Amino acid sequence: MRRHRRAKIVATVGPASAAPDRLKTLFLAGVDTFRLNFSHGSHEDHAKVHAAIRALEREVGRPIGILQDLQGPKIRIGTVRDGRLELVAGETVRFVLEGSEGDKQAIPLRHPEIFAAAAPGQDLLIDDGRVRVRVVGLEADALTTQVITGGVISNRKGVNLPGTLLDLSPLTAKDRADLAFGLELGVDWVALSFVQKPSDVMEARALVGGRAGVLSKIEKPQALDQIEDIIRLSDAIMVARGDLGVEIPHEDVPGRQKELVRACRLAVKPVIVATQMLDSMVAAPAPTRAEASDVATAIYDGADAVMLSAESATGQYPVEAVAMMDRIIRSVEGHKLYRSIVAASDPGEEETPPHAVATATATLAEAVHARAIVTYTTSGTTAARVARKRPAVPILALTPNLATARRLSLMWGAHSVHTGDVDSYEEMTSKAAHCAEQEGFATRADLVVATAGIPFHTTGNTNNIRVIQI
Template sequence: MRRHRYAKIVATVGPATNTPDMLKALFLAGVDTFRLNFSHGVQADHAKVHAAIRALEAEVGRPIGILQDLQGPKIRVGTLRDGRLDLVAGERIRFVLEGAEGDRRAIPLHHSEIFAAVVPGQDLLIDDGRVRVRVTGVENAAIDAEVVTAGVITNRKGVNLPGTLLDLSPLTEKDRADLAFGLDLGVDWVALSFVQTPSDVLEARGLIGDRAGIMSKIEKPQALDRIDDIIRLSDAVMVARGDLGVEIPHEDVPGRQKELIRACRLAVKPVVVATQMLDSMVAAPAPTRAEASDVATAIYDGADAVMLSAESATGRYPIEAVAMMDRIIRSVEGHKLYRSIVAASEPGEEETPPHAVATATAVLADAIQARAIVAYTTSGTTAARVARKRPAVPILALTPSRSTSRRLSLLWGTHSVHSDDVDSYEEMTSEAARHARDEGFAKANDMIVAAAGIPFHTIGNTNNIRVIQV
C-alpha cells in the first residue's frame, strides 16, 4: 500500500478513534504513525490501542509507527477557595508554596523550582497566557505579583514561565513508569516533553537506550538557546507550537518553525510540525482557509510530517481530518512551485563522504529520471541522508530491522519495507529490482538507483551507488 505523497501524517488516538475499525479507517485515509498521548488515559487503554495497531500492521502488510508522547512535568496552580478568581489589571496578588487558602493573597503554587528560579520583573502566564502577572517580589515561600492582563483563574490551570530556566527534570515519576511500560510494549518513538537543555535528552537516553527513537518536543524558549545540541542528541524533533506559542510571541512562531525544520534537515533528523493544524475540524467537517494554508506552509518548508491532535483524538470528524490533510499535502507537492521552494530552503551540505554519496544518489536519480531510489539501511541513516536532499524520486528503504522499518514511517518520501539482509553485490542488485517491482515503484526495463554501505551489515557507512535496470 503505497502513499502517493512525500510528507507523512501523524494522528493522535483518543476516545473518538481507539477502536480497531477506526484505526484501520484512519490508516486507509492516510495515517503513517499513530500517537499515544500519555497525558490522558490509563496504561491498559494504551496497551489495547498498541495491540490493535500491531494487528492492523499485520493485516495490511505495512510497517506502522507508534509514538508514545510522555506528559512531562505540568506546572499548575492549586485549588482555589471558590473554584475561581476574577483578576483585574493592576491588582496585587500573592502565590504561596505551602497552604491552600486559595484567595488573592494565597494562591497555591506547589512547585519549589519556580520559587528558586523567578526574579522580580519576570512574567508568569496562566491558562495558556490568558492571564499574565509580573513578579514584584520573591521570598522563600511566596511570590508577589501584579496583574498585567486581567482574566479568570480556575482550579489547576497551567502556569508558563517564559525566559525562566527551571531546575526540573523532563521526566516525572509518572513519565518514568509510563516510559517503562511503553518500551515493554515496543513503541517506536518516545516524545519527550519539557526539553530545556541537552542534558534533558541525555537523561532520557540513559533510560531508553536504542529501544526507541527519542523525539524532543520543542516547546520551551530555553530549548531554542541550545537547539543545535538538542537536535544532535535527538533522533527526531517535534515543533510543539502550542506551548511554544504561549512562551514566545505569536508572530515569532512561523519563523522559528522554519528555522527548526531547516536545522533538522541539516542534521538529518526527521521533524514533525504539530498543534492546531486543522483545529476547527474538531467540530466542523472542513477546515478554515487559514488552517489549510498552515498545513501547506509546513509542507513547503520541507517538514517530514504534520500532526493531528484533538482533531483525530476527540473530534467529530477524525477520518475527514486525515483525508483533508492528505489532500492538502498531495496538492502542495503537485504544485508547480513546490520543487523550487523546497530546493531553495535546502540547508548547506555536511562535508562527509556518506552525506556526499547520499546527495549524489538523489541527484543521479533525478538526472536519469529513475523510478525509485532503493536505500539499503540497517539503522535508517542511509535513507535519512537521501531524504535530506528531498529528491523528486521516491525512496524505497529496505531494512532487516523491523523497528527501523517502523521508525522510517515518519521519514519524508520514504516507503519502508522489512526485508531480508543481503550479503553480496549481486544479491543487492537483484533484491533492489525485485522489491521495486513488488512494491509498485518500477516495471521491467525501468531504471532505479540503489544506495548502500559496503561491506554489508555496517551501520552508517553509505559509500556505494548502483544504477540498476529492472
C-alpha cells in the same frame, strides 16, 4: 499500500479514535504514525491501543510507527475555590507553595522551582497566556503578584515563566513509570516534553538505551539557545508550537519553525510540525483557509511530518481531518512551485563521503528518470541521507530491522519495507528490482537506483550506487 505523497502524517489517539475499526479507518485515510499522549489515559488504555495498532500493522502488511509522548514537568496551579477564580486587571493576588483549595490570596502552586527562579518584575502566564500576572513581592513560600491581563482561571491550569531556566528534570516520576511501560510495550519513538538543555536529552537517552528513537519537543525558549546540541543528541525533533508560542512572541513562531526545519534537515533528523494545524476541525467538518495554508507552509518548508492533536484525539471529525491533511500535502507536493521552493531551502552539503554518495544517488536518479531510489539500511541512516536531498524520485527503504522500518514511517519520502538482509552484491541487485516491482514503484524495463553500505551489515556506511533495470 503506497502513499502518493512524501511528507508524513502523525495523528494523536484519544477517545474519538481509539477503537480498532476507527484506527484502521484513520490509517487508510493517511496516518503514518500514531501518537499516544501519556498526559491522558491509563496504562491499560494505551496498551489496548498499542495492541490494536500492531494487529492493524499485521493486517495491512505495512510498518506503522507508534510515538509515546511523555507529559513532562508541566507546571500547573492547584485547585481553587468553586473551581474558578476571576482575576481582574490591577488587583493583587498571591500564589502559595503549600495549600489546598485556594482563593485569590492563596492560589496553590506546588512547584518549589518556581519560587526559586522567580524574581520581582517577572511575568507568569496562566492558561496558555490568557491570564498574565507580574511578580511584585517574593517570599520563600509565596509570590505576591499584580494582575496585568485579567481573566478566569480554573483548576489545574498550566503556568509558564517565559525566558526562565527552571531547575527541572525533563522526566518526572510519572514520566519514568510511563517510559518503562512504553518501552516494555515496544513503542518506536519517545517524545520528551519541555526540553530545556542538551543534558535533558542525554538523561532520557540513558534510560531509553536505544530501544526507541528519542524525539525532543521544542517548546521552551531555553532550548532554542542550545538547539544545535539538542538536535545532535536527538533522533528527531518536534516543533511544538503550543507552549513555544506562549513563551515567545506569536510573530516569532513562524520564523523559528523555518529555522528548526532547516536545522533538522541539515543534521539529517526528522522534524514534525505540530499544534493547532487544523484546530477548527475539532468541531467543524472543514478547516479555515488559514489552517490549510499553515499545513501547506510546513510542507513547503520541507518538514518530514505534520501532526494532528485534538483534531484526531477528541474531535468530532478525526477521519475528515486526516483526509484533509493528506489532500493538502498531495496538493502542495504537486504544485508547480513546490520543487523550486524545496530546492531553494536546501541547507547545503555536509562534507563527508556518505553524504556525498547519498547526494549523488538522488541526483543520478533524477538524471536517468529512475522510478525509485532503493536504499538498503539497517539503522535508517542511508534512507535519511537520501531523504535530506528531498529528491523528486520516491525512496524505497529496505531494512531487515522491523524497528527501523517502523521509525522510517516518520521520515520524509521513505516507503519502508521490512525484508530479509542481503549478503552479496548480486542479491542486493535482485532484491532491489523485485521489491520496486512488488511495491508498485516500477515495472519491467524501468530503471531504479540502489544505494547501500558495503560491506553489508554495517551501520551508516553509505558508499555504493547501482543503476538497475527491472
